[in-house]
Amino acid sequence: MIIALCGQKGGSGKSTAAQGIATELMLRERRVLLVDADPQGTTRTWSDVAGEGGRRVPSVVAMGAKMHVPGQLDAVLRSYDDCVIDCPPRHGEIQRAALMVADLAILPCGPSPADAWAMTESVELVNEAKIVRPHLLAYGLISQMRRIAIGAGARDALVGIGLPVLAAELRQRAAHAEAMASGQGITDYDATSPAADEVRALVDELFALTRKGTHAKHKTSTRRSQATEGRPSSAP
Ligand SMILES: Nc1ncnc2c1ncn2[C@@H]1O[C@H](COP(=O)(O)OP(=O)(O)OP(=O)(O)O)[C@@H](O)[C@H]1O
Numbered sequence: 001m002i003i004a005l006c007g008q009k010g011g012s013g014k015s016t017a018a019q020g021i022a023t024e025l026m027l028r029e030r031r032v033l034l035v036d037a038d039p040q041g042t043t044r045t046w047s048d049v050a051g052e053g054g055r056r057v058p059s060v061v062a063m064g065a066k067m068h069v070p071g072q073l074d075a076v077l078r079s080y081d082d083c084v085i086d087c088p089p090r091h092g093e094i095q096r097a098a099l100m101v102a103d104l105a106i107l108p109c110g111p112s113p114a115d116a117w118a119m120t121e122s123v124e125l126v127n128e129a130k131i132v133r134p135h136l137l138a139y140g141l142i143s144q145m146r147r148i149a150i151g152a153g154a155r156d157a158l159v160g161i162g163l164p165v166l167a168a169e170l171r172q173r174a175a176h177a178e179a180m181a182s183g184q185g186i187t188d189y190d191a192t193s194p195a196a197d198e199v200r201a202l203v204d205e206l207f208a209l210t211r212k213g214t215h216a217k218h219k220t221s222t223r224r225s226q227a228t229e230g231r232p233s234s235a236p
């Protein structure tokens, strides 16, 4: 599966979630490519820190607004089971490119309704992409959650602007920042921490969603193949 962590807002938790998800997928013995699409290079720096500390992290490559062009990301993906894309804030052209290749777009969002309202432009980008890619799945992820009441506020507000929200949430926990600073994903940095439990629950939910999405896609292709005698696409 190709998962893009996106959203125009800065500091929403995209890189933290990308590194956490990619590392957890790697720990589940999947071959993972982590694409750093952010000119700031947060995830490349994280990977450099990992290398200096002798830590195992997924392969990291830098890509930008051309990643959707044939011969770019698709050329390297054959060697991997999963790809996680860490998008930059703002840079609409890079978000668009990621939305042209992703199976699943995850938009991390802070806990307050105001954080959710600031996602309006990002949801519009997703909706534009869905016009040409109707199978694209997109969900909000409540991130840096501090209090349940506020989290529910962001959840309701995201649904209000047309974005379904994952059941899994990442609470505000210092361990996430510590893991990033040490060049590790949280489930590797402190496997028994509540933060790691939350990332594992998140990855479980992503698997369940993409399995459902694949099933729906397969059914559609099968219907089309019956009409056209083409072959249904195989599951990833
Ligand atoms: N769940 C969390 N708990 C505690 N701190 C967090 C959490 N998620 C993110 N942070 C911290 O918030 C800051 C911003 O997070 P991060 O870099 O993941 O956001 P981003 O969306 O990638 O930012 P940018 O838009 O600049 O790329 C970092 O210092 C990170 O350690």
Ligand SMILES: [Mg+2]
Pocket (backbone or CB within 6 Å): 014, 015, 016, 038, 042, 086, 087, 088
């Ligand atoms: Mg980032």
